[in-house]
Amino acid sequence: MTDKRLADRRPSGWEKRLIHARTYLLLALSLGAACGTPSRSSQPGAGNGSFPRTVRAGEMEVGIPRKPERIVSLTPSNDEILCALVDEKRIAGLSKFSGDAATSYVADAARRINVFVDRNSEQVISLRPDLVLAARYTKVDLKGLLAETNTPLIVTTDFRNFADIEANVRLIGLAVGEEDRAESVIGEMRRKLDAARSRLRPESEALRALYLASGNFSAGSETSIHEILTAAGLKNAAAEAGIKGHVKLASEQIMQINPDVILIASGYERDRGFRQALENDAQLSAVRAVKEKRIVEVQARGVLTVSHHAADAVDALVEAVNRLQMNKGGK
DSSP states (O other), rough: OOOOOOSSSSSSHHHHHHHHHOOOHHHHHTTOOOOOOGGGSSSSSOOOOOEEEEEETEEEEEEOOOOOOEEEEESHHHHHHHHSSSSSEEEEEEEEETTTTTTTTTTTHHHHHEEEESSSSSHHTTTTOEEEEEEOOOOOOOOHHHHHHTTTTTEEOOOOSSSHHHHHHHHHHHHOHHHHHHHHHHHHHHHHHHHHHSSGGGGGTTTEEEOOOOEEEEEOOOOOOHHHHHHHHHHHHHHTTOOOEEOOOOHHHHHHOSSSSEEEESGGGTTTHHHHHHTTTTGTTTTTTHTOOOOOEEHHHHHHSTTHHHHHHHHHHHHHHHHHHTTTTOO
């Protein structure tokens, strides 16, 4: 899945965040480190609630001397996971995107914490963190400075599906000493997914849905949006057309795919007017979803998230599709 926030013609900063989702910050690349999202059983002697402990992230083993009390998160997905696992008083800073309710599920908490971290390594160090959470797309070079201050760094790398989300929740839970809470978050996510899927109207199960963002960017297989669509019981029309990852579609491709439903985001500045643009596009007027006014909207944070809140996005999508079907008389 691609956080939470995300592909390239050259896209604007927001579109990069939207396409890569979690669009939000390429630390693993700038660090030259291959850090993964391990399962619970892969951890070396951690998990009994005690510190110091060593946490394995991919090929790296990160020593954490004591239970972290000044944690800094640099990406939206980690913001959301962290806020679900620890008391706010243990958070020294969240990513600069966290305070926007259009793109973040933890905007209220972020405003209370009121420390927003940009891509500035000196700012991060000035917060005196005892743990820093980053992602492979975090474009800030912290390795040297964190090594000088002996500050542990945990990097999440995979965001393509719900298994990756669960692994990230467990990884961060282990790093912050909240393993049981991590399992509770995962259990709640699974329950939400099951409940949402059970509410989808039977006549909607065969619908072919195409996700589109401003500029006609879409998401095929091996993306978080693919996971959200299929978890809701819909078919990803882009994936069925053989598309992988995030791509920009030409109008002719959209016409050829001819989806039953188009999914778009709402609430973010770049989303403004996109629905009207689709509805008024003469080239797309023959597309089934446009012709029959089957365009559904979910909040931008729902298509951006690559945290456990993806389950909330699935729930919102099911509700939107059900409402569309009811308005159409169930046809």
